[in-house]
Amino acid sequence: MVEARITVNGKSTPISPAAPQTTVLDFLRDRGLTGTKEGCAEGECGACSVLVARPGVNKPTDWVAVNACLVPVASLDGQEIVTSEGLATAGEPGTAPALHPVQEEMAVRGGSQCGYCTPGFVCSMAAEYYRPDRCAHAATGTDADAADGHDAEHGPNGFDLHSLSGNLCRCTGYRPIRDAAFAVGAPTEDDPLAQRREQSAPEPAATEYTRDEGTFVRPGSLADAVRLLRERPDAVVVAGSTDWGVEVNIRSRRADYVVAVDRLPELRELRVESDHIEIGAAQTLTEIERRLDGEVPLLAELFPQFASRLIRNSATLGGNLGTGSPIGDSPPVLLALEASLVLADADGERVVPLADYFTGYRQSVRRPGELIRAVRIPLPLSPVTAFHKIAKRRFDDISSVAVAFALDIEDGVVRKARIGLGGVAATPIRALATEAALEGKPWVTETVEAAAQVLQAQGTPMSDHRASSEYRAAMLGQSLLKLHAQTREAVSS
Numbered sequence: 001m002v003e004a005r006i007t008v009n010g011k012s013t014p015i016s017p018a019a020p021q022t023t024v025l026d027f028l029r030d031r032g033l034t035g036t037k038e039g040c041a042e043g044e045c046g047a048c049s050v051l052v053a054r055p056g057v058n059k060p061t062d063w064v065a066v067n068a069c070l071v072p073v074a075s076l077d078g079q080e081i082v083t084s085e086g087l088a089t090a091g092e093p094g095t096a097p098a099l100h101p102v103q104e105e106m107a108v109r110g111g112s113q114c115g116y117c118t119p120g121f122v123c124s125m126a127a128e129y130y131r132p133d134r135c136a137h138a139a140t141g142t143d144a145d146a147a148d149g150h151d152a153e154h155g156p157n158g159f160d161l162h163s164l165s166g167n168l169c170r171c172t173g174y175r176p177i178r179d180a181a182f183a184v185g186a187p188t189e190d191d192p193l194a195q196r197r198e199q200s201a202p203e204p205a206a207t208e209y210t211r212d213e214g215t216f217v218r219p220g221s222l223a224d225a226v227r228l229l230r231e232r233p234d235a236v237v238v239a240g241s242t243d244w245g246v247e248v249n250i251r252s253r254r255a256d257y258v259v260a261v262d263r264l265p266e267l268r269e270l271r272v273e274s275d276h277i278e279i280g281a282a283q284t285l286t287e288i289e290r291r292l293d294g295e296v297p298l299l300a301e302l303f304p305q306f307a308s309r310l311i312r313n314s315a316t317l318g319g320n321l322g323t324g325s326p327i328g329d330s331p332p333v334l335l336a337l338e339a340s341l342v343l344a345d346a347d348g349e350r351v352v353p354l355a356d357y358f359t360g361y362r363q364s365v366r367r368p369g370e371l372i373r374a375v376r377i378p379l380p381l382s383p384v385t386a387f388h389k390i391a392k393r394r395f396d397d398i399s400s401v402a403v404a405f406a407l408d409i410e411d412g413v414v415r416k417a418r419i420g421l422g423g424v425a426a427t428p429i430r431a432l433a434t435e436a437a438l439e440g441k442p443w444v445t446e447t448v449e450a451a452a453q454v455l456q457a458q459g460t461p462m463s464d465h466r467a468s469s470e471y472r473a474a475m476l477g478q479s480l481l482k483l484h485a486q487t488r489e490a491v492s493s
Helices: 024-030 101-108 118-129 132-138 174-183 192-196 222-231 244-250 285-292 297-305 317-322 330-336 432-438 445-456 469-492
Strands: 005-008 011-014 049-055 061-067 080-082 207-211 214-218 236-238 257-260 270-272 276-280 340-345 348-353 358-360 371-378 384-390 401-410 413-422
Touching: 049 118, 061 118, 061 192, 101 118, 101 174, 118 174, 222 257, 222 340, 222 371, 270 285, 285 297, 297 330, 297 384, 297 401, 317 330, 317 371, 330 384, 330 401, 330 413, 384 469, 401 469, 413 432, 432 445, 445 469
Parallel strands: 005 080, 214 257, 236 257
Antiparallel strands: 005 011, 049 061, 049 080, 207 214, 270 276, 276 371, 340 348, 340 371, 384 401, 401 413
16 A cells, blocks of 8 residues: 655655544644644634645635544545645745735734634634635725625625634634734735645545554545445444544544545535435535535525534535434434435445434434435425524534424415424424424414424423523424514515
């Protein structure tokens, strides 16, 4: 096998002797690149963020910010990353490097005090700085104080503050960081990282990296992956590693055999057919969001509320469904969309409605050796949709309750209702009784209030540190009343 290597700040570096479970964070720090910090070790603070060269949506390559604390370094075999140290441009011999424009703005606008979080902010900000469609908007102006062309979360330079939603600062305060973000202009023509976007991202390398602690494998194809899983049913399957990385860091879990499926071509397709949309299970949520570009409004409403941009840059639908968590945010939405899953193993494929997929707490009909290859969403889509996430924070939080609605309302009558629920049972569920209480009825206050009472009784919500069972039940009913209040005028007009 070819030696596993990773390109860091332009220099090819062997991954050996790192253990297979070693994170990119630890790998970098062991090599003196200490700008990358460990804060939470579970992808919530962003102190560890770095840039990875990935296949682009609008250009051959996108610079994507990811949580280095979650990603196994073995998964970046053959790949290319840039750390906060690599953003500055080397000067003449004997002179200090020239600061990157993002670093410069953070410095002059007071965006750093203790500095612990600053390298992570800088990397996340740099990813947004190099986003191609942001750069197109940046030409209209860079005055951070301008009143036109932006709101509280979007600058006149096209900068989306949600790109920093996964970065936590405990002492500086966010205003100067926002000012720095809203002040950056467009990359210059001679910017090497901007030029790098015009070349193809590195191809994923077929990897088999073994040390005493275990083996990390990246198969070259789906056929290879399902063959390996048949031979090694005990293997841990990872995609973005946003869940497994937490298990490794916080719970010290280890695996003898890890199979990475995040770059398998067969799991990275997105096709729009006449009667359905098929989304590859290993596409990241950010890739899906940008490629669909609002074509599925319910998914478009989900994405900004799903963790942070840093997490969405790695997390996949296949991973979110594969964990079987009852509080995952995507299952309620996909249940409301009547999605099905394409499951693949060494014997072939089968299609399972998502409503039949979950069988118990973190359990499903998926057999040993079987992978989620794709998610299928039938067309046409219901025109009235909404996703309500009830959590302690507006963004980047775990749901107490999640409710997704997809309704067909014609002439003021509910012809079809699909409602997906999360956080109220051992599995994500469809609110079948509530759907029946709505269908065939007029979309009026009396109908909705009666159905809201039914919805409050759906599931078996529990009490925990996030919410009581009574609160969860009450929020179910309130979510339907909220939907009615938001849509009744549009539906009746």
